[in-house]
Amino acid sequence: MSLDFNKTLVQMADVVSRMKTSQNDRNLRLSLAAKIMKATRENDLKEKLSLAKDRPFLWANPSSELGNGHSPTELPEEFAVVAVDGSHIDVDRHLPVPCSLINIGTCILQYGTQPNAHLGNYPKLYSDEGLYLTEHGTTTREVAIEGPILGFKRTIDEVRELEKLISEIPPTIPTLALVDGSLVLWGLSGQGYPDLVRQEFLDKGILPILANLKQVAQNRTISVAAYVSLPRSTEVVNALRLYLCDTNAVECKRSCSNRMSPFKPCDLPNELLDRELFDILLKPGQRSELFFTNSSIVREHYNGHQIYFFYLNNGQEIARIEIPDWVATNKTLVSLTHALILDQCYKGRGYPVSISEAHQQAVINGSDRQTFKDMLSSALTRQGLPTYTSEKTRSKRLAWL
Amino acid sequence: MSERIGEIIEANTNGFTVHCYKLYESPPLGSIIQSGIPTIFGVISEITTEPLDPSRPIIAIGQNEPTEDEIYRSNPQLNNLLCTRLTALTIGYSNNENFSHGLPPHPPRIHSFVYLSDNHYIESLAKSFDFLHLLLSSGTNDEVVSACLRQISQKLPDGYPFLIESGQALATELIGQFPRLNAILRRLS
Numbered sequence: 001m002s003l004d005f006n007k008t009l010v011q012m013a014d015v016v017s018r019m020k021t022s023q024n025d026r027n028l029r030l031s032l033a034a035k036i037m038k039a040t041r042e043n044d045l046k047e048k049l050s051l052a053k054d055r056p057f058l059w060a061n062p063s064s065e066l067g068n069g070h071s072p073t074e075l076p077e078e079f080a081v082v083a084v085d086g087s088h089i090d091v092d093r094h095l096p097v098p099c100s101l102i103n104i105g106t107c108i109l110q111y112g113t114q115p116n117a118h119l120g121n122y123p124k125l126y127s128d129e130g131l132y133l134t135e136h137g138t139t140t141r142e143v144a145i146e147g148p149i150l151g152f153k154r155t156i157d158e159v160r161e162l163e164k165l166i167s168e169i170p171p172t173i174p175t176l177a178l179v180d181g182s183l184v185l186w187g188l189s190g191q192g193y194p195d196l197v198r199q200e201f202l203d204k205g206i207l208p209i210l211a212n213l214k215q216v217a218q219n220r221t222i223s224v225a226a227y228v229s230l231p232r233s234t235e236v237v238n239a240l241r242l243y244l245c246d247t248n249a250v251e252c253k254r255s256c257s258n259r260m261s262p263f264k265p266c267d268l269p270n271e272l273l274d275r276e277l278f279d280i281l282l283k284p285g286q287r288s289e290l291f292f293t294n295s296s297i298v299r300e301h302y303n304g305h306q307i308y309f310f311y312l313n314n315g316q317e318i319a320r321i322e323i324p325d326w327v328a329t330n331k332t333l334v335s336l337t338h339a340l341i342l343d344q345c346y347k348g349r350g351y352p353v354s355i356s357e358a359h360q361q362a363v364i365n366g367s368d369r370q371t372f373k374d375m376l377s378s379a380l381t382r383q384g385l386p387t388y389t390s391e392k393t394r395s396k397r398l399a400w401l
Numbered sequence: 402m403s404e405r406i407g408e409i410i411e412a413n414t415n416g417f418t419v420h421c422y423k424l425y426e427s428p429p430l431g432s433i434i435q436s437g438i439p440t441i442f443g444v445i446s447e448i449t450t451e452p453l454d455p456s457r458p459i460i461a462i463g464q465n466e467p468t469e470d471e472i473y474r475s476n477p478q479l480n481n482l483l484c485t486r487l488t489a490l491t492i493g494y495s496n497n498e499n500f501s502h503g504l505p506p507h508p509p510r511i512h513s514f515v516y517l518s519d520n521h522y523i524e525s526l527a528k529s530f531d532f533l534h535l536l537l538s539s540g541t542n543d544e545v546v547s548a549c550l551r552q553i554s555q556k557l558p559d560g561y562p563f564l565i566e567s568g569q570a571l572a573t574e575l576i577g578q579f580p581r582l583n584a585i586l587r588r589l590s
Contacts, residue, residue, distance in 0.1 A: 107478070115477035347475060349462075357478050360454075 026272070033269050034280040037240055038067035045243055052242050054249050057258045059242050060235035060291035063308070063328075069286035072342050073335040076174050078112030081344055082165035083178040083354035086154045087362045089372055091131060091146040094390040097376055099127040100146065102154050104161045105362025107354045108168060118168075121361040122161065133200050143196055148187050152197070155185065156205040163209055166222055174221040176340040177213075180355045183226045183307050183322045189297035202301050210305045214326045223327050223337040227352055231320035234259075236274040236291060236311075241266045274311060275318035282313035287321075287338045290328050310334075314342060316350030403517040407487075409436055412508035414491065415539070416443060419515045421485040425450060431548025433518040433526065433556075434489055437509030439496040442518060442526065443489030444536060446545045450485045457482070490539050492532035495522070502531035523556045527563055530570035537574050543581060546571075547588035564589055 042065045089101040108118040135141040169175045245266040260270035288311040308328035327333045344352035377387040411418035427448045463472040494505040550567045554560030575582040
């Protein structure tokens with residue numbers, strides 16, 4: 001039986017109707033919030049934020065005033081952009097062989113007097129011990145690499161591949177290295193995973209890579225950035241919220257949530273998104289000021305590798321760009337990052353063309369997934385091993401009457 | 402051996418399709434190319450440039466570019482995502498220097514390397530006009546026939562007598578098809 005669209009449509013209409021009712025109020029609050037952001041003085045803001053502690057929401061720390069916009073600089077004559085993206089097939093317990101696959105897509109684009117491109121993809125199959133994280137020297141503490149943990153592994157594999165791509169570009173050419181998504185492994189915050197997972201993906205994963213890239217950047221012009229399309233972040237909105245707040249932290253913690261506050265005047269930015277504010281504040285091509293994230297995972301586990309971000313109006317949407325501290329503290333690199341990402345977005349009609357091509361290399365579509373399963377079964381058959389699937393999968397494939 | 406231009410990606414006894422190594426770098430229509438062991442000869446009857454992935458549509462992207470070349474300079478990935486393919490009609494094959502007009506017993510293998518034919522093979526081919534019958538009966542555009550004859554004549558030390566003789570051979574092949582013959586001959590002059 002397929003989805004009953006009649007029943008669904010009635011509920012959709014109700015949701016949209018409620019959105020429409022609140023739209024005017026939301027627009028007014030957005031406009032006012034943008035005005036306040038533009039008028040806020042840097043020192044007042046920093047003073048207020050420095051006193052804020054222990055709130056039930058995450059706020060960004062601005063490096064300057066909240067509402068400023070910066071126009072892009074000229075592109076260098078010669079430059080290169082490298083990008084990676086990944087896709088994976090998770091462990092499927094309905095398959096006869098426990099295994100997973102990570103496919104990393106890569107894209108190197110070189111612009112200038114000798115334009116060139118190189119596209120590639122690197123699938124890697126994991127099975128047996130490759131499906132577990134094991135604490136060194138023990139066999140009792142292990143964590144299965146599947147679900148979100150496989151996602152972390154893929155992110156690390158992507159950044160590791162990015163590191164390799166940079167080394168393929170002549171060191172005299174200014175290079176931007178791009179990943180899709182975030183440089184912050186948000187999912188590792190909190191107590192949801194054992195230390196083993198954090199050690200693997202932070203201490204042995206992204207942190208040494210960031211440290212190495214920082215080292216490489218001392219001898220050549222490279223920038224590293226993560227690109228978030230249609231971001232849902234509220235860190236800047238929450239900084240504004242904190243600026244407006246005159247409620248004490250105890251009361252705030254008791255009554256406010258990550259999304260909203262019941263008190264005035266800090267209820268002004270309730271449920272607004274950073275990108276909505278910057279859509280008002282930034283002209284096409286402009287970027288916002290730099291902010292650095294106050295996330296607990298970065299604060300507590302990134303060993304000083306602070307992650308900064310800015311918003312960019314790429315002419316089609318407001319994107320969030322994350323950069324490591326060594327890029328953020330170098331004005332030339334920030335300008336280069338801004339100009340090159342914007343150019344990538346123009347070339348890609350609203351999304352960086354290099355990430356888009358890396359994605360095309362990485363993507364595993366539905367037909368590929370089925371072929372993967374069929375190939376696995378054929379390989380087993382050729383070796384005279386039994387192939388089987390769960391009765392659940394079989395019943396889904398053949399919905400009998 | 403001449404420069405290698407690509408590899409066979411589809412083949413049957415009547416002809417084959419070649420994926421050219423370089424975008425837009427196909428020999429011209431009507432050129433003689435060769436591939437495989439025994440060497441199979443074909444006449445380029447169609448050249449196509451299209452997306453490597455047929456599910457990706459091509460759209461206009463150069464509105465703000467000053468020249469067509471700038472489109473490719475600003476989008477170097479196009480060279481990796483587009484490809485030039487050509488189709489060739491088989492006209493003969495050779496084993497140990499013996500040239501045979503007509504279709505080979507087997508098509509060339511997939512991924513066989515494809516080369517522009519050497520002049521000495523073309524000279525052997527030009528000794529007979531048997532290949533004209535294959536071309537004219539293949540259903541290909543007559544422009545391919547005239548292009549092929551022009552290409553061969555340019556490779557011969559003295560191509561003019563070849564063109565005269567090919568006109569006579571065409572007249573024999575196209576008895577009763579005067580307008581068609583006339584159209585091909587006009588394209589030879």
